[in-house]
Amino acid sequence: MDITKVAPNVRQVRRRAGASTGVFTSRCGVNKQGQHNSDNDIVAPGVSNGAHHVHDYVGSRKVDFNSTNESLSAQGTSCTNGDQSAYYWPVLRDTTRQGPDVNALGGGAEGNKGAILVPTNVTITYQGSPTGKVVAMPRFLRIITGDAKAFTNGTKNANAHWSCTGFENEVQLTDKYPICPNGSKVVRSFAFQSCWDGKNVDSADHRSHVAFADANGTCASGFKAIPRLTIRLAYKAPAAPNFAVDGFQGQQHNAITDHNDFINVMTTRLMNHAVSCINSGRRCG
Secondary structure (H helix, E strand, O other), X not given: OEHHHOOOXXXXXXXXXXXXXXXXXXXXXXXXXXXXXXXXXXXXXXXXXXXXXXXXXXXXXOXXXXXXXXXXXOOOEOOOOOOOOEEEEEOEEEOOOOOOOOOOOOOHHHOOOOEEOOOOEEEEEEEOEOOEOOOOOOOOOEXXXXXXXXXXXXXXXXXXXXXXXXXXXXXXXXXXXXXXXXXXXXXXXXXXXXXXXXXXXXXXXXXXXXXXXXXXXXXXXXXXXXXXEEEEEEEOOXXXXXXXXXXXXXXXXXXXXXXEEEEOOOOHHHHHHHHHHHHOOOEEO
């Protein structure tokens, strides 16, 4: 869809007195080193090629189907502030070119064809709650946002946001890829669930232990506000429709299937620093 022809659809949540207004940033690079695999340690631990599509990784230097809390906490990181967290998402491909994994599982052998695009920019920020203070995330908290099978499952858990530089604050698309003006980059953004049940680092469906705040920014009863993670990816991509996100077979690479995964491996000290920055209205990283 031509982004210039979409009516503004981004709603801003009004902050209340006592809101936590700070921002904590982790600068973790763009995965130029090419840490890729088709595993998913959250959904399919111990299963090689459990994702059936290829992921980009930043943060932890090694994440795969064999990862454990212990191995993740022992890894180095691409983040400049020592954040060892695992941040990963399905790669975006230029479908006009052939990639090196044309015959590989997770890649071309499972319908994910094309050259993997490296983002020009990856921005990882943690922000506060518009209604009050936030509490620390527990170490090894796992969060999945979006639904890799939303094309067939429906939109209940979908959380895809596509836009173009210069339009992000006004227009976001969910089930269509954007056609961006000349000089504008394609942007994928992921705003994670920011309410936590206060007890669990994961759940059987990988969703029930966290939740989104309501339209006013309030967490449901029994949930606590945690720093709201947002990951923004910008790409110099070919003109639509010549790019596509990796996905499961049967999902037709639909834009609505975009998703993102996160394992918090910040040390307690670093997480407490992030919370202090956010709750005191500072910008840190």
